[in-house]
Amino acid sequence: MRVKVRCLAPKYARGEYEFHGFEEVFNWLVKIRGLLRGDVGSHLYMLAKDGRVGRALTTRYDMEIQSNFYDYFLASEVARRVGLLSRKMGTLEDVINPNLNVALSFAKALDEEVLKRGS
Numbered sequence: 001m002r003v004k005v006r007c008l009a010p011k012y013a014r015g016e017y018e019f020h021g022f023e024e025v026f027n028w029l030v031k032i033r034g035l036l037r038g039d040v041g042s043h044l045y046m047l048a049k050d051g052r053v054g055r056a057l058t059t060r061y062d063m064e065i066q067s068n069f070y071d072y073f074l075a076s077e078v079a080r081r082v083g084l085l086s087r088k089m090g091t092l093e094d095v096i097n098p099n100l101n102v103a104l105s106f107a108k109a110l111d112e113e114v115l116k117r118g119s
Contacts, residue, residue: 001069001114003047008062010034021114022048022107025065030100034060038098041084041106045096048075048110069114078109 003025005017013032019025022044029040043065046053051070055062079085084106088095097103 001067003065003067006064010061013061013063021111023104023111026104026107032061036098037100037103038096040100041098041103042096044103044107044110045075045079045084048078048106074113075110078113079106082106082109 001020003019007013007015017028026040026044029035029043043053047065047067049070049072051067053065055064076085082105083102084097085094
């Protein structure tokens, strides 16, 4: 598995990076000051299900993330299993848990699944 990140802002994180697992991406994302805790899990989930996080642009950061591995069904199943994704009470809307420990559990569980599949 290969994940490529192109970061234009913040200035201290500017550059192009390559990672080989979701946990490595998690560790990089948590170092970005100004990135909301909920955004870390959300970015990981989007990356796992779609293979990319489009240009995430705010006043504080500007980055694109792409992965050569993605699986919508696996991402959803793992996200629900570890508690990253849950249904909003009384609706059919899904909600991302902003807890960083849950996002880390999601990243680790995905890395294990990818390793099992040999991707």
